[in-house]
Amino acid sequence: MAGVAHGNACKGGSLSECLHVKSLRWKECTLSSPAHLRFSRKCGHGVSRVQATISRTDPNPDVVPSSPDAGKRKHTDSIKDEARRHGLLEPPTTFSAKYVPFSPYTPTDECYSLDEIVYRSRDGKLLDVQHDMEALKKYDSKYWKSLFDSRVGKTTWPFGSGVWSKKEWVLPELDNDDIVSAFEGNSNLFWAERFGKEMLKMNDLWVKHCGISHTGSFKDLGMTVLVSQVNKLMKTNKNLIGVGCASTGDTSAALSAYCAAAGIPAIVFLPANKISIAQLVQPIANGAIVLSLDTDFDGCMRLIRDVTEQVPIYLANSLNSLRLEGQKTAAIEICQQFDWEVPDWVIVPGGNLGNIYAFYKGFVMCKELGLTDRIPRLVCAQAANANPLYLHYKAGWKNFEPVKASPTFASAIQIGDPVSIDRAVYALKNSDGIVEEATEEELMNAAAVADLTGMFTCPHTGVALSALMKLREKNVIGPTDRTVVVSTAHGLKFTQSKIAYHSKEITGMQAKYANPPLEVKADLGSVMDALRSKLSLAL
Ligand SMILES: Cc1ncc(COP(=O)(O)O)c(C=O)c1O
C-alpha cells in the first residue's frame, strides 16, 4: 500500500491530534497501530504539519531510515547523538504536568510549574505532581500498552530505562537531552515458587526485585527523575549549588550516583553509625559531601529541611513529589509484566512512606487510562521498632503520633516521623489496604528463609515477607491470590546483619534458619566427616 504524506499548515486544532511524532520511533508507530496510524509531525501549532497514513509495509520516509543501515548508530555517535538524529530529544508538546497541593478531599486551584523550587503548598501541605489526564486519555489503552511494550529491552535514549519508557506519564515536558539515567527500572519479577509453595502453600507469589538496580535500591527510580529535573534547572537557575538529602543509606546512594553522573554536587546527611557500611561507602565513592551526624534519620531530615530553606540546595527526599513520579513506574511495570493483569495484593515495606503512595499512584494511573480494570489491595509493612503507621492504623486512623524509632536491622526504615504520612493513609484507605508489623526476629527469619529458597533479601524485604506470612496465616491472603512482595534493596547492602544472624551472634535471637560455615581441617578425613554430618549419605 502506498504511503500518503501531505504537507499541511497547522490549522491550530486540538494539540491532542498533533501527537509529537518525533518522540515515537517508526517501530513504536507500527506497533501502536497494526494497520494505519494517522499522525501529525512537528506541529506545536504554527509550525508546518505533515499528516500521513502509514502502514507496516509502507513506511513514511520522513520517519524511518530509508536503508537498512540508516538507522544504525554511526561509530562516532553516542546514543544521545543517535536519538538527536532520529528527532527523539525534544519532548512532546502534547502532555504536561504541574505541582498541586496534596489535598484530595478539598481540591484547590493552587498550582506550580515543575520548574519552580517548591516543596509545600501555601498552607504547608505536601505537593503532588498532577498530569493532564485528559490529554493522556486521548490515546487509548492499546496505544499506551504497545508504546510501553515496544520500549522494553532497548538502549534507545532515554526510553530503554524502565522509568523513561513511561516518560509521557512521568515528566512529559522534560527535554530528553537533560535526562540523567542509568537505564534503571525494568527490574525482574521473581516467581517465588519454592518460598510460596513450601512456606505458605501459595502458587502465585512474586517478588519485585527493585533492589537489583544501579545503586542497589528502588531509590534509583525516583532519583533519575529528580536529578534530571535539577539538571535542567541548573542551566537556568545559576544560583542552585547542589542537591541534598537526609538518608538512612539508600536515598543518599542514589542521589550521589546520579549527581556524579551529571557532574552536580551532592550533599548527604547521614545518621552516624545507623547505616550499613556498604551504604556509607556509596556516597563517599561517588564524591558526595557526606555529613555523618550524631542524630537519627528524623534529626537529619529536620536539618536538611532547615538547610535547604536557607541555601539554594535542592531537596531530594521524597517530600519532593518529583521522586514519586519515578517510583510509581514500578507499579506500572508490575501490571505490564503480568500482561496488564492486576495482582490481588502488593506488599511494600514502609519508612518515610513515599513509596506506598507512589505504588498507589502508578496503579491508579493504569486504571484511569484504561490499561487495567482495578487496583490491588496494598499492604504497608513496618518494623515493630519503627511503627508509627501501624499504630495509627490500629487506632482506626485517629490522631497520628510520631514515635521515637528504635534501632532495627531494617535500618533504612528506622523512621519515626514519616514525611508522607498523609499520602500513605490516603493510599491505604483507597486501596482497602492493611498495615502489618514485624519484630526483629520475625523479619530476620523471613529474610533468611527466603534466602534459603534462592533469593538474597534485605531486612526490609524481610519485613514485607513477614507481613505476608502473618496475613497468610490468618487467611486474609488466600492460597491462590496473586501476590507481589516488593523487595526494596539488594541484600548485598546488608551483609553485616546477615553474617551476625548466620553466626548466631544476635543477642536474644534464636536464628532458626542460621547456616554457619563449618570450620574444617584441610585433610580428606575431616572433609569427609564434615560432609557426612551434613548429608545423609553413606560416604
Ligand atoms: C530499602 C528500603 N526499603 C524501604 C524503604 C521505605 O520506603 P519509604 O520511605 O518510601 O516508605 C526505604 C526508605 O525509606 C528503604 O531504603
Ligand SMILES: N[C@@H](CCOP(=O)(O)O)C(=O)O
Ligand atoms: N530509606 C530512605 C529514607 C528517606 O526516604 P526518602 O524516600 O524520603 O528519601 C533512605 O534511604 O534514605
